[in-house]
Amino acid sequence: MSYDSQENRILSLEISLKDIMLATENFSVNCFGSGRYWKAYEGKLPNASTTIVAKRWDSKSDDQFGTELDILFKRKHKNIIRLVGYCSERNENIIVYEHMSKGSLDKYLKDSKLKWMKRLQICIDVASALDFLHGENVTLKKVVHRNIKSHSILLNDDWDAKISNFELSSLDSSHQNIKYINKDAYLDPQYNQGSLTEKSDIYSFGVILFEILCGRLTWEEGHEAGPLAKHYYEQAKLDEMVFADIKEQIVPQSLTTFVDIAYECLHEDADKRPKAGDVVIQLKKALEIQEDFEIWEPKLPRDYKEIMGLSQIPEIYHTKQKKDIYEKLSGGILLPKEKVMAHENNKNQKKVQQVHQSYSDLEKLLTVNEKMYIRELNGKKHLMLSATEVVFQNVTELLPQQVFRIKYKIETELLSPFTEYTCYLVFKVSKKCQGLHCPVKVRNLLHRKNKGNQIIYFRTPSHLNHHDDFWVPEQRKDGWMEVMIWKFNSKYNNNLGKDVIPMNLKLVTYEGTMSGLIICGLEFRPT
Template identity: 50%
Template sequence: MENLQLSLKDIEIATNHFSPKNRFESGIYWDAYKGELPHADADADVDADANTTVVAKRWDSKFDDQFWREVDILSKRKHKNIISLVGYSNEVNEKVTVYEHMSKGSLDECLEDSNLKWMKRLRICIDVASALEFLHGGDVTVKKVVVHGNIKSHSVLLNDDWNAKISNFELSSIVSLNQDMEHINDEKSDIYSFGVVLFEIMCGRLAGVDGCENKSQSLGPLAKQYYEQGNLIELVFEDIKKQVVPESLTTFADIAYKCLNEDINKRPKASEIVIQLKKALELQEDYEIWEPKLPIDYKDIIQSVSKHSKIDNSMETKEDIYNMFTKGILLQDSKVLFSLGSKGERNEMISARMFSRKNHTSHKWLSVPESRFPKVLKMHDSSNLKIQIKIRTQYLSPCANYKIIIIFKFCSPTKSQAKRIYVNLKYKMGNETMHSYFATWREDGWMTIELFQFLNRKRDTDFEVLLESFSQCYCGRHSVYIEGIQFQAIENASLKILFGFDSVLINYKFLIWTCNLYAGET
């Protein structure tokens, strides 16, 4: 603990000699002062001349045991949810402990803060439960646990980000794991106290009622009564009542109620409380964060999942589903790959198995490990494709800008050093012959070539094109793999693509003219 010793003179300067103006709290054992201490955080990335805001507890000299107990516990046990001891001083009959400053103060002062939303409250609960799990878990080297002995909302401190840390260890006890049952009971008393804190956070009020001597009206017994009657929602803090998902509240209330069990042996361990609180948070996050990111018809999309898509049976949360969609999922007997973009835009890639070939003698179907589809189309002569694409999209976002991309790669040539290469894909739309000249390499070894861009006016869109040939200039007569056609949403699309198609009857001359017009303007 030697490296934690601070100069009393430095602490006095930091607190303006323990000025009454700097004192912000008084306890049974100490007075607390706010101060500015030079270089208090050696690991902080701050200016050399900067000061660090700290809290200094000046202890009553009569409570020597409590002072050393707190120093001993905090100097040996580091955890992100336990207050950090910056240092201490024991000079000229002055005992002072110095801690990191928690800007939002103690939890009891924030219970009625409407800015403290339900998810933030859940995270605070998880922080405190995690600290208790650490303390009760025991130090495996010396086989000892710490019983806090003073768990209450006033002992929970909050920083700018609403992260919670346990403080006030002066009543704590260090217990050997092999000691008698009395100490286990002390540990369970921490759990009961924490259960009361859980209900305080849920109800937005302190456990004790001012001026009320009837203990049955304190929050612990009252919450148990309402829980058993099925009316707990009536006690929920009004400012968060509309935010709370019923499943999240039920999971939270169940574990909080178990903490208050009169039978000590039936109270949960801190580790179990952490699990249940994280589950409550997960349920709330699913509703607030992940469900809004999912397509409205996500349940219908899941029902179309191909047997080739690997869906984990344990996948229960909306976050799991969202992550599955962003990676891409095979639908319709593995002929369609549906995916979501970073902003929720819907993308659709259609397998070459949905195409028809006018040249029936020069192709075959192969499995290619790099493909997202089970089979890709191999055309033996890239200069004579004659691939007819006539499809209807089903999953695109209405009123979104898209580009249409053919995904392919040549069988023989090695990957070029250039990111873009000249391939001159010739294709027909209606009676118009068109060209896309340059293809781009992707990191996975496939190449993409863009046909054109359009504004999609509705989800279901008819599309028809005939792929005729690649130029022999680069490709020669090499074989080519055709994976499929992709409708990829464009972020931050410019005005030059604000046109659309609704069916095969589109006026292609007008489309080409529009492309040329806007290209000329840019």
């Protein structure tokens, strides 16, 4: 950006003192916070609907005002407080910021509503902002904040965290005036060496990490949280300091990952402290572990370990996260033909007779048993992929998902040559199932260029929803239901070999789920 364009932009951010005084009622009400050099007030600017914060600096803080304004004007990041405007008029220096409705983090350390996962995300937000500030590029120097503390971290309605209070920041690590630095429990012990670096910010952040974990400010109860947490960590007793209201929420591995990186941040040797980017990585890892337990494990079938054990390569799932296992199940897993399982939306374990195919949660991979029945029908071969050789003892609740995939290869010698065939899905609907009334789209994944979808139903639709092009179910004499899902010709040409016909269908419902659907098998009949 050229000098002229920067000059024009900063001029465009000027707000008149009159408007600010109107917004804050002449700085008489709604004091939002205060610091050594300023007081902040909430208000609404004339002709504006959103609330702002006006930070009014005292008469002897021109340098601090200029430092903060310069940093915020040139640096934009989602986790750094956003500059709205400024005023430098009639000996008044004021910076106007976005309003962070929840205020500063220090107010919520003891709040039981602030759960562990949200605390982790706040930590990630702050670490991400520090990583941005400590970065250096062609146009911007790195910034050392030098005043990182819970009071400087602001929260909005969604608990998004943003760093504020840049008045003591430095853009030059080699030439610093530490005269005005707050010598408190957040301060790097090496400050007496004459300067504070980005690793000093990391130390301060390490103190905040333990504050968030322990639910207390660093100077409370007569002990500084940083040194005390280090002592408990080294004695393997840190769990005694964890905030009681969140202790039961935390997965042990998430806690270990968190405290390990927090401890490294407090290393006496600044050179051995991690970079902000490394802290981000470890905090995200702690969050992923926690999410795995809170979000992804409940989505899995209760018998997912058994399903994984039946896989052809079960050992590859032993170290996978629950999210990975969920996605693997969603994509389908190949089970040995002797160990196929069926799942129904029924919490009571029971035996289901002649259910052939495997389906457990989202996108299903249907494997074919070697036992098939072939008979003649009007001189043409009739093929039924049956499951009479397989008995299923394990029936559990089917996750309420929307996609069902059918994929296999069929040998052409089992079919009559040059014959049109219709493929029927043979199924039942659980007696307890209240759904499956909505249309289901069938997409042939082998013909992706053809964007047309066939519409089928698992329950007979009302006459208002019926259309001649829709395929609807019919009752069979054997007690099962059937519905057409595919048509093909046995002379089908493909690249997989002349003796094989591939099938790859994807059934999707966009209203409700397919929970309660019991699959018997597939039947191919000459058209």
